[in-house]
Amino acid sequence: MRGYILRRVLQSIPILIGISIVAFLIIQLPPGDYLTVYASNLRSQGEFIGDEELEALKAQYALDKPVYMQYIRWITNFLQGNMGQSFYWNKPVSSLIGERIALSMVVSILTLIVTYGIAIPVGIYSSIKQYTWSDHVITLIAFIGVGLPSFLVALIVMYLGVKYFNLGAGGLFSADYLDAPWSFARVIDMLKHMWLPVIVIGISGTAGTIRVMRATTLDELSKPYVEAARARGLSELKAVLKYPVRVALNPILSTIGWMLPTIVSGETLVSLVLGLPTTGPLLYRALITQDMFLAASFILILSSLTVLGTLISDILLAWMDPRIRFGGAE
């Protein structure tokens, strides 16, 4: 087990280096850089920026150096915990991400809890009751959930909320609690606003997980060892939960690591539609304005989290499933 983990950790190092290079290069791909965006904004206000000034600015931001030099400068700083400056926001990248990450994580983790809390039991129930009317209803709802794009759900839910329930549209706090210090009332106010994004973001994940859970449990239910367990007189509930469900959780565990980047980035599209102050829209804006260091640092963080998440998934799987563990040790 230890050798397995060590090997997986070592493997991820070259992957991370590769990712950091790609992340930086991607930002350089579109024509121009932040300064051309800046110059065009100045121009639309009737300000001229001369060549010499542009050169001076380029030198100040080190944009006049070759790309590999810029990369080395950025990555050495990054490794020392300095993610560089955002041109657009005029702020350090770390504080920009920092001030949004807590909220992103609260929304994402709540969504995860709701998703698994609903999806796993419902999936199991649906598989046990295969082809009954309740299974059909669940299946129908799940397919709709998988099929609807979440931004559309966000729009519909918001419309219904505003039109019929007199709910606020978007945001996480009402005006009274916006700048208030944390208190019980403020938490309640936040929860009042929070359920909407949680439901919207959770719907497709819940629906998908229900389907996966149902399918994998069904695979297992027909296997001889379940028959054997039943034959030995185990209660139906125990016979299902103790063995087939444990195996059926495999695909979910193997993807749980992928949730890690999602927890940090949140759902970009939904956040944009609902106006949530999470990190997703920050990345979106950074890409549009060619805000180099913000975008590159962000992409690198998300990619690293994906690598880390996969690692965690692998370890979890090895722990859950001896076949993988021993396969790896040989």
Add this chain to the structure above:
Amino acid sequence: MATEHINRRTFLKATALAAAAAMVQACAPAEPTSAPAPTKAPAAPTNTSAPAATATPEKMTFKEAPMLADLVKAGKLPPVEQRLPPSPQVLTPLTEVGTYGGTLRTAINNVNSLFGDPQAVIGTELVLRIDKDFSTIIGGLFESWEFNSNATEQVLHLRKGLRWSDGEPFTTQDCLFDYIDCKGNKELSPAGPSSAWKVGKAMTPMTMEAPDDYTLKLGFAEPYPLITLRQCFYSGCQYGGMFAPKHYGKQFHPAYADAAALDKLVKDNKFETWMQLMGAKMLVGSTIPAAVGLPGMTAFIRTADDPDHHTYERNPYYWKVDTSGQQLPYWDKVIVYIIADKELLTTRLVSGELDLIGHSAYLKNMELYQKSLDAQKLKIYMWKSTLPSAVLIYPQHTCKDKELREFFQKKDVRVALSISMNRDEINDVVHFGLGEVRQWAMWPDSAYYRPGDESHYVEYDPKQANELLDKAGYDKKDAEGYRLLPSGKRLGWLIEYDPEQGDIPPTLELCIQYWKAIGIELTIKPLNRSLLNERFNANDLIMTTWQGDISDIVWPQNPRAVICGLSNHTWARAWEAWLWTKDRFPDIEEEPPQWLKDQFDDWMAFQVELNADKRMEIARKIWDRYYEELPCFGTVAIPQPVVMKANITNFPEMGAWGYSCIRAVPVNPETFFFKS
């Protein structure tokens, strides 16, 4: 309003007509005895302005907001008499003296663009300011000014006793700090001061001296009578080059701060250089101080800064009072939400969660606003916009395609393109019939307007358009009915545009049909703004568009489409390079035709002319040549709906709204309040 009994379009039209009528009244000269129109042109240079404020009556007793009175009681703030200047500026509220309290909620799309509604509700404080007619210039932070006889020197007089929002006195030292220590520092401002403070073709920076704490002397290498226009526009704001809080900025500036302490400050704030630290701490966005902790002169000061909103609270040292002696502003707080999605912003407005939206209020949403009037207790004022044409279409006279360039350079061709557009239909389809069909020209209340300016080549006449094109030598057609160029290629081109300006795409969709009817194939392509700009700079465009923003304040600084060059109103890259940046782009520049050279020379003469009447004559020549040549063409002029809570008081029913006049600034947002 009984909306149910009349159909929607009639109602909207009626609203617009009412607005138009109000507009005409607003535009009429205030008194027949006042000076003739031309002298109304902004800032006759030799003028010494009369201070705008009514002098403070001898025994006015000052009152303050309850939230400040509490702080005074707790000993955290000096009493109001000590916070106000000895004779504070007295503002007469538009309709009535207000009451303190309330939080105003508005929103922006983009965190860096405070020039939308924040300006309209917070207001801004500039060196000088635009008066309520949106044209005349009056005192701002400086109460008066005078020029020497040839306008190479301007002396400005600062209001006495002004204080920054943290209580420190405001003096001319703050002016020197911004202009010399900040804008004159090569590391901090590689580009030097903004072009507003540079004079002539050589762009020589002005000089600044402070003979005493309240007098500021500016010197110019060439006459610069029009500097007052800059002082009451964007460049005239805090950190725009003419003033910034020295006592606060010192700690970030190596010329004043202790090197080790500054180094630590930079590190603690996670910056790499002191320039970045200074840039962030002194940040002013679109004329509004935009960093928490940064002292300002505006009625509201930013106190919280979150990813989804900014909060502004009243400035306890604000230097204006109303006629009853109450220190302004009336509102306690302003919250500016950051809502990237425009539809979400509209939703929040009509669900009653926002109190005032102008910048993000669109004609296409009028029906929706009307429906929410009663439920959310809203009202709509139809203001005039600074867009006497919502869209301006620019054929590129010097595009790289030889045949198309020859085509566009023919005046008859341009006339044909203009009169083949059915502007009534554009108005109905794109602007819901609320716009006004006219050529791009100044609004009738402008000092630069003459009756008839708006009617050049605007009449819809596809038959004549076809004849003009036939006569111009493009009479051969292919099987599909499109005209042919001399080389036998089909006559057609690509128009590239910035899709962020919402009125452009539907207008262009219609143009495809109009020009198909005269045998031209138009293809449209949205393009990211900075890419569009790059393609323009490389002279790669054939045709493009931009909104037709203009005002009396802006035009003398920036001729817009009247002479190509400066800003995005541009129609001949090669000529522009020759005129404005000679020898800098030798591959691109080409000598322009005589009329355009005349335009440019007159423009330069206009900049240094001291006599207001003569200046007006020159302006007239420039405009006449423009109308005559029709280098580009407009579509439909539009009004600007401003949607707000019905109980917002002192907000004028009519005004001018747009980039070109800093939103509602001239109407004193500090006097707005919620009437209970």
